[in-house]
Amino acid sequence: MKSKEVKPNTEASGEAPPFLKTWNNVYALVIISLVASIVLFYAFTLYFA
């Protein structure tokens, strides 16, 4: 195999995010933002239809 030798990253992948304490909280924020967008867009559709 000629690909570059694997150099394991020394950083722990479980490092906490700089805000919201855990990654699960960050992902929850992303999902809440998606749901909020869909609800707002649906309201937009109904209002201007």
Add this chain to the structure above:
Amino acid sequence: MTNLDWTLLTFTLLFIIVYGVYKNHKDKNIDGYLLGNQSLPWYHVGLSVMATQASAITFLSTTGQGFDDGMRFVQFYFGLPLAMIVLCVTFIPIFHRLKVYTAYEYLEKRFDGKVRVFTAFLFLIQRGLSTGISIYAPSIILSTIFGWDIFWTNILMGGMVLTYTVVGGTKAISYTHLQQMIVITVAMVLAGVIVVMMLPENIGLVKALKIAGKANHTNVVSFDFNPKDRYNLWSGLIGGFFLQLSYFGTDQSQVGRYLTGESITQSRLGLVMNGLLKIPMQFLILLVGVLVFVFYQYNASPVFFNKVETDKLRTSQYAPEFAAIEKQYNEVSEKRKQLLISSDNLDNQQLEVYKSSLHASDSVAKSLKGQVVNLIKKNNPSASTNDRDFVFLRFVLDHLPHGLIGLLIAVIFAASMGSIASAYNSLAATSVVDVYRKFSKNTPSEKAELNASKVSTIIWGLFCIFVAQYANQLGNMIEVVNVLGSLFYGIILGVFLVAFYFKNIGGTATFWAAVISQAIILGIGIPQVILKKEWIAYLWFNPIGCFLVIGIAWAWQKKIGIRA
């Protein structure tokens, strides 16, 4: 364009190029050229990821989509935030831990060389073709501004970005993405505000959107499930999720962006930023397109938005016929405008009459436009008959104040340069790391690999310019790029998901599953593209392709793999 526009255009572009090259001038190794030495903070990663996806196509074609088809295209992006979460949890830690240059390197570590090369090959075909279309987009601008033939503007644009990429490399691209995204956001917001200000006095944003609503242009979300319907909540959430997961997880043009993050955390935050901002950004761009639609309800609109082609008609033997059609079209537009002005305070019965009158005038306008398209085809058989991608550019050049024209053109150029440069870079990275390095008899030196990267960038650049010469035959750019991606992305994603989650499935089963699935998807997709009929909306190709790979690989492993 006035001197002010030219000054702003030149200054903005020069700043972006010089700054990018300056920030990157010390990178003399392949790590720096391809991965930016993995040193970028999260906001650079996030902006870089967003800017890579935001090409000139985004501004020209998405606004054209809003103008023509309304806001429903935004549903295409509903699966993106969910895809970002999966990438953060699964893909980023693996790619970072293995310190790979390309996503396909991982496949050799997990399976074998043939799976890696086949997947890289699918990526190279897909990305090479898509980048050709991306070059065509800014070429349209040059062609429209100068009246030059699109053949030469394709060469000029593709060549300019090629030089920039070979000199600068990934870090230059990433650093200038920050500036590009700032200018893009400011310019698009300004464009939206100015369109509203240019509407008649009694029409503000809300009323403008109500007018757009009467023409079904404000239908953002549709809950109806219909596999033939391109954009609804379900195709966006499910099909879009698989498309975005594959695009961001396995397309080297994006993997290469977030691998430039200095740590797993920085890369993850960059993708989270994309997950939070992408949908509002696309909504804003489509909204500008819808507002341009409303603007043209009150102002004379060209019968065909591609000025280069209509100018050719004016000097051809078809000039009298064209003039007659144009006159009729202007009369229909005026009638439409009067209808619109008289549409205030209608009761339900009057509203129905209004809608049917509007529908009738739309049909006449459409028929007249069809006649112009026929004339254009007669005059120049190789001419593009799709003018949707020219709507926003024509609006900018004809109606926006000087200064802003130069800034907007600069923004669109900058976005193109960023996304095309990223694509060139990813094509080079995959060619060198997954092909050149793999098939070299001896392990190449760092210098040889860096040189090979630059040569490969040039070869791919030339290929993309060649493809750009045929892009005008394919239709609306943003849809063509996504249709093209959907033909390949599901398969590539399926291979990666087998690699991550099905540890008992080996390389041979996965390889043949990918080959068979790709043949099936192309067997369904290519006739749809050629015949221009859709039995299955293109977004569904992504989950179908992905599950085909997983299912066939699983069955192959179970029935044949064990005996082997």
